[in-house]
Amino acid sequence: MSATPRKDPVAVEAEVREKIHLEILKRTGAYHANDHVLLPSGQHTTEYIEKTLVTMEPSFTEGLGAVIAKHFAQWPVDVVLSTGPGALILSHCVARAHPSRPVVVYGTKGLSGGKRRVSLPVEFQRLIRPSSKVLLVEDLVSTGSTLNLLINLVEQLGAQVVGVGCLWRRTSVDLSGRPVFSLVSRDFPTYDPDACPLCKKGVPLNEEFVRRRHARRPSSIQEPKAP
Numbered sequence: 001m002s003a004t005p006r007k008d009p010v011a012v013e014a015e016v017r018e019k020i021h022l023e024i025l026k027r028t029g030a031y032h033a034n035d036h037v038l039l040p041s042g043q044h045t046t047e048y049i050e051k052t053l054v055t056m057e058p059s060f061t062e063g064l065g066a067v068i069a070k071h072f073a074q075w076p077v078d079v080v081l082s083t084g085p086g087a088l089i090l091s092h093c094v095a096r097a098h099p100s101r102p103v104v105v106y107g108t109k110g111l112s113g114g115k116r117r118v119s120l121p122v123e124f125q126r127l128i129r130p131s132s133k134v135l136l137v138e139d140l141v142s143t144g145s146t147l148n149l150l151i152n153l154v155e156q157l158g159a160q161v162v163g164v165g166c167l168w169r170r171t172s173v174d175l176s177g178r179p180v181f182s183l184v185s186r187d188f189p190t191y192d193p194d195a196c197p198l199c200k201k202g203v204p205l206n207e208e209f210v211r212r213r214h215a216r217r218p219s220s221i222q223e224p225k226a227p
């Protein structure tokens with residue numbers, strides 16, 4: 001009789017970490033699992049994450065940031081760089097918990113000629129120098145296009161990317177071979193409606209997320225026009 005082969009301890013640790021963090025994301029209301037969800041693309045899936053809600057609970061975000069900081073604690077970091085509101089909140093928490101006491105800077109996202117673009121405000125430019133060690137932080141990485149722009153931006157300034165820390169990363173994302181640490185590494189299986197196993201089983205389709213996008217508008221207010 002042969003003994004059950006022991007699992008790789010690193011893989012076990014990653015699995016446990018992922019379970020804990022999925023629970024945390026569930027408690028924030030950002031992560032929905034075991035569902036049958038209609039995506040904006042028209043495809044169906046079993047899991048869904050609402051990006052805006054991920055960094056809503058300060059104590060959770062601080063805890064998640066501290067785990068990322070601990071992973072990168074063995075490397076000196078001068079600057080934590082991110083872009084986007086959720087990533088910026090998380091990057092503050094990572095920087096606060098990192099022993100090097102790095103500064104926090106952020107790029108601004110925009111479009112130029114139909115192409116995505118990230119710019120670093122001029123006030124921050126003196127902080128990313130050729131000798132700087134930069135840790136990139138992102139909340140959710142789905143295509144990696146924003147992070148790849150940040151990597152290019154740092155390298156263009158002659159600085160070095162120490163690594164990438166994020167809450168959630170789709171496993172298929174390629175980040176030019178940079179060391180990536182994510183609390184959750186997971187792809188959602190998505191199905192065309194014709195081939196969806198949940199439709200075949202007759203599970204009711206949850207259209208809430210798509211409906212919400214169409215039916216609700218963000219609250220906004222504007223200054224009155226000058227008379």
Ligand SMILES: [Zn+2]
Pocket residue numbers: 036044045193196197198199200205
């Ligand atoms: Zn379906």
